[in-house]
Amino acid sequence: MAPHKTTPDYDSDDAMQDVESMQVDSVGAKEKTVKDDLEHMFDDDLDDEPMVDASNAHKNSSGKVNITAISDIPSANPSDPEDMLQFYSRLFPWRQLFRWLNHSELPSTDFAHREFAFTLHNDAYLRYQCYPTFETLRRDVLNLNPSRFEIGPVYSTKPRDRKQAKGSFKPIEKELVFDIDLTDYDEIRTCCSKTKICIKCWQFVTMAIKVVDVALRDDFGFQHIMWVYSGRRGAHAWVCDKKARKLGDGKRRAIAAYFEVVKGSSQSGKKVNLERPLHPHIRRSHDILKDDFKQNILENQDPFRTEKQAERLLQLLPDRQLKEALREKWDSTIERPSSDKWKDIDALAGSGVSKTIIPKVLLEHKQDIILEYTYPRLDAEVSKHLNHLLKSPFVVHPGTGKVCVPIDISKLDEFDPDAVPTVTRLLKEIDQWKNPVKEEDDGVSTSRVSDIDKTSLKPYHDLFSKFVQKLLNAERPSPTEKPLHTEKSVKVKAEEMDF
Amino acid sequence: MLGRDAIRQKKREDRKAAYGNKLDATSSSYPNKGSGLPYPHRLNFYTDPPKDEVSLEEFEQWAIDRLKVLGEIETCQFRNNTPTEIDTTLRKLLDKYLPLNSNSSIPESERSNPRRFLGLTNERKKDHYSHFILRLAFARSDDLRRRFTTTESILFRHRFTTDNTIERAEFMDSLQLNSEVVGEAEKVSLAEELKAVLISGSKMPAEKARQMFEQEQYLKVDWDRVSDLVEGRKVFLRRGYAYVPNSMLLSLVMAEFSKRLDESLIKTARYLPHLDEDDRLIPILNHLSKGFTAPEYTSSTSLASLSGEAITASQIDNLSSHFPLCMKNLHASLRRDKHLRHFGRLQYGLFLKGLGLSIDEALIFWRQSFSKFTDDQFSKEYRYNIRHSYGLQGAGRNYKPYSCQQILMEHPPGAGDSHGCPYRHFSIENLTVAMGRLMGVEDRSVVNGVKQDVEAKKYHLACNRVFEYLHEKELKKKEGGAGKETITHPNEYFDRSWGLKNPGKRGGDGSEVQVKDEDVTMT
Known part of the structure; x- marks a missing residue:
């Protein structure tokens, strides 16, 4: 039964695909003229992608092979629309994206009812787009050439049909997401501000990822967590476990609150005020962060160096007598480094400058300060709502030209946002690639090497594929559970090999 | 794809079968339950809908009785009553309308005798059926569903907390909450974490904390079943499980109760249009859902006729001696400014209409x-407005006089406005002056009492305190009768005041109770 079944499925998909793209044409009528040109240019773009299943090749395309040469157009724009098109047609991992969101090899509503939203170059925002398969999504992206696109929830019906569905149209699942953005750290980072970023302040993100990742795994029991560089100065987490995807708003809010420790606006005083004994999650976070605090904060950020900055530290400490002794000491040395000042606190407290100081209270205040300067500052609104949209992995950030690549959590400390490939660099790499005479890759045919393999995007792509494969393995009913399933999973495996 | 679905279906059935077996096993382990008794427990999670026939009369009467309880819960809520106060109110009310006795009310040796159990069974049957009848009535809109879940949850909490400990434990067992008791070995291995969460913020001495922890028993449940505890970091989490101490069990049960009820109400709503029903039930259900406006007081459009002749415009000044402070204030503003702004006209106009x-x-x-x-200005600007509020113009809606709840919650007055509730919207100083000038209340103990009520945000109590003070003599004569019931509607205030001061006339004392009944009973 198995071998016969796939064919009709795909046929019907092709039919649907046409309907879908026609709908888009009518939607994007404004861009018609531009698009027509582009359509000619990339007439047969699908054939360029070696990853595409041969059995699924475009029946409705003319069949001519038309490899577009990549001209070395020098462009000041980090995300030149031309380059973007090249990127989306040759390098974007469409198939893996599909498998990731579809949770199975066979097209399902997990993908077909998923909302995609496009931001076009004229800043128009197209919401509620949806696609039965990755080919149709890919074609639409190439037609519209958006400056970015986002992923929303899976809805009860196709998002495009929401008007017919009326009251019953509602979001039913989406990955649990987290957003870390360095703008939330502006008041405590000294190296850069606004949209700028360097390896020093990237450590804020690294610390946040460590704390959130371990809590999601050890406390909540989630396993399929993908961290993605957001393209400029932050990172996103996609928690893809089935249980996480099905969480309603109330439970998402509960998780967001579980993580919230740093509270208050710039006008509030001390922003971390925790009850003792610390909750095990906070205790663990503190233990993870206290060494980072010395290196990343005291050494690198040096946030208490100037007199004004030191005053902020004094504000956060208890005991008037101790504070006065510290102030006196620091006034005599100009710009004493933060790490020395930090040591001064215990030194002076131990030397008996204050008769009122309670060691336990001082310790707790120091813990609070460490957390205030290192604990993750999450944009909670993003996590709270099932229907919040988030930029897709592997999209090019329109401001920086950097690709939103997944972050390898096992090598988290090595991740450098400056080393993330930009779209211009990737295209150059394809151009400069020379075919080594010997065949290197095990499975890939000798005559064609996929574009991804020619670029530094490859390791990120592999990381993503590995993540997706693991997720799919977990979604698949385990073969040992029921003998009935074995046949099925063998069949799926065979299919995979086709690609 | 079909194959996979079929498998899923099969799995579901298997699970169901397993679940069912387990259930049987549990219930049979309690010899005095399982054995054919339809309601072994006093508490009910309302999982299974009733299947037996009931008479139309019972159908309606049971629902009305439950509605009275729920209505009173809502009133308590909007009076800002504490759980203890609600418990006191409910205890009396439930005895009257919806008694539910525990198994221990009959001797242990006789509990297995179904005939001896009959009284309990009937109480529980009424509780069960009335709950499901009201579900039908209140599933129809978001607002009704929300209110139903809230009030039912409070009712359940009351019963749960007042239940006998042993029977409560038995009931918990029957719920199959998928919780697992944390064994002693695991508890010891997690002692540090569990203790930290247990005593967090309590500043308890170490020795006491140790004792408390040793006595505590823990249950392990999926974290998302106690998401409110997770939200406040009130539980320890490990690998997706929350470790809930027995002392927080209530939270777990309540979350489960309202979750299940929410879900089933939505399901009910979906099936409601397909309710293949003759026209016996639909009108009853419609009427019931309309009756669920507890604080609403449908008063006396009848008062006019009851007192013999129609009220005329010229009588208002005299009648205003029976007005509550909010209406007195509006009346005084109207006389002073020769004008009232929009919401003032609405609040006062509808009140007069109610008269x-x-x-x-x-x-x-x-x-x-x-x-x-x-005249010209008046016709242009206001005439339409007034006719509109009588339902003669525009939407044709027959607006009802505002209840205290509406006055307290909706449209807080801004600059230049005279509407609202003075007890809530006036500063203490202005309130004191207004009470003296408009109501003639200057007695120190009353004024201080009002201040306390207002500080505790119990605006009703403040208003009722003033009412009781002003009608002290009349209420005494009635020997503590109707004076107990709290007034929750300006028109109720007027009717009772008028009734007390004119005892001979019809429509006087006690009439409001009848009117209230009429509201829920059928026509």
């Missing part, structure tokens, strides 16, 4: 009151 002022008299009253305007 029985006809539309013709209302137009006369407002025309005379707005004396600084010309």
Whole structure:
């Protein structure tokens, strides 16, 4: 039964695909003229992608092979629309994206009812787009050439049909997401501000990822967590476990609150005020962060160096007598480094400058300060709502030209946002690639090497594929559970090999 | 794809079968339950809908009785009553309308005798059926569903907390909450974490903390079943499980109760249009859902006729001695400014309508009151408005007088407004002055009592305190009868005040109770 079944499925998909793209044409009528040109240019773009299943090749395309040469157009724009098109047609991992969101090899509503939203170059925002398969999504992206696109929830019906569905149209699942953005750290980072970023302040993100990742795994029991560089100065987490995807708003809010420790606006005083004994999650976070605090904060950020900055530290400490002794000491040395000042606190407290100081209270205040300067500052609104949209992995950030690549959590400390490939660099790499005479890759045919393999995007792509494969393995009913399933999973495996 | 679905279906059935077996096993381990008794527990999670036939009369009466309880819960809620106060109110009310006795009310040796159990069974049957009848009535809109879940949850909490400990434990067992008791070995291995969470913020001495922890028993449940505890970091989490101490069990049960009820109400709503029903039940259900407006007081459009003759515009000044402070204030503002702003006109106008002022008299009253305007201005600006509030213009809706709840919650007054509730919206200083000037209340103990009520945000109590003070003599004569019930509607205040001061006339004392009944009973 198995071998016969796939064919009709795909046929019907092709039919649907046409309907879908026609709908888009009518939607994007404004861009018609531009698009027509582009359509000619990339007439047969699908054939360029070696990853595409041969059995699924475009029946409705003319069949001519038309490899577009990549001209070395020098462009000041980090995300030149031309380059973007090249990127989306040759390098974007469409198939893996599909498998990731579809949770199975066979097209399902997990993908077909998923909302995609496009931001076009004229800043128009197209919401509620949806696609039965990755080919149709890919074609639409190439037609519209958006400056970015986002992923929303899976809805009860196709998002495009929401008007017919009326009251019953509602979001039913989406990955649990987290957003870390360095703008939330502006008041405590000294190296850069606004949209700028360097390896020093990237450590804020690294610390946040460590704390959130371990809590999601050890406390909540989630396993399929993908961290993605957001393209400029932050990172996103996609928690893809089935249980996480099905969480309603109330439970998402509960998780967001579980993580919230740093509270208050710039006008509030001390922003971390925790009850003792610390909750095990906070205790663990503190233990993870206290060494980072010395290196990343005291050494690198040096946030208490100037007199004004030191005053902020004094504000956060208890005991008037101790504070006065510290102030006196620091006034005599100009710009004493933060790490020395930090040591001064215990030194002076131990030397008996204050008769009122309670060691336990001082310790707790120091813990609070460490957390205030290192604990993750999450944009909670993003996590709270099932229907919040988030930029897709592997999209090019329109401001920086950097690709939103997944972050390898096992090598988290090595991740450098400056080393993330930009779209211009990737295209150059394809151009400069020379075919080594010997065949290197095990499975890939000798005559064609996929574009991804020619670029530094490859390791990120592999990381993503590995993540997706693991997720799919977990979604698949385990073969040992029921003998009935074995046949099925063998069949799926065979299919995979086709690609 | 079909294959996979079929497998899923099969799995579901298997699980169901397993679940069912387990259930049987549990219930049979309690010899005095399982054995054919339809309601082994006093508490009910309302998982299974009733299947037996009931008479139409019972159907309606049971629902009305439950509705009275739920209505009172809502009133308590909007009076800001504490759980203890609600418990006191409920205890009396439930005895009257929805008694539910525990198994221990009959001797242990006789519990297995179904005949001996019959009384309990009947109480529980009424509880069960009335719950499901009201589900049908209140599933129809978001608002009704929300209110139903809230009030039912409070009712359940009351019963749960007042239940006998042993029977409560048995009931918990029957719920199959998928919780697992944390064994001693695991508890010891996690002692540090569990203790930290248990005593967090309590500043408890170490020795006491150790004792408390040792006595505590833990349950392990999926974290998302106690998401409110997770939200406040009130539980320890490990690998997706929350470790809930027995002392927080209530939270777990309540979350489960309202979750299940929410879900089933939505399901009910979906099936409601397909309710293949003759027209016996639908009108009852419709009426029931309308009756669920507890604080609403449908008073006396009848008062006018009861007192013998129609109220006229010229009588308002005299009648105003029976007005509560909010209406007195509006009346005084109207007389002073010869004008009231929109929400003032609405609040006061509907109140007067509730008194029985006809539309013709209302137009006369407002025309005379707005004396600084010309006839032309009045007709253009206000006439339509007044006719509209009588349902004669525009949407044709027959607006009802505002209840205290509406006055307290909706449209807080801004600059230049005179509407609202003075107890809530006035500063203490202004309130004291207003009470003295408009109500003649200057007695120190009353004024201080009002201040305390207002500080505790119990605006009703403040208003009722003033009412009781002003009608002290009359209430004494009645020997503590109707005075107990709290007034929750300005028109109720007026009716009772008028009734107490004119005891001979019809429509006096006690009439409000009848009117209330009429509201829920059928026509």
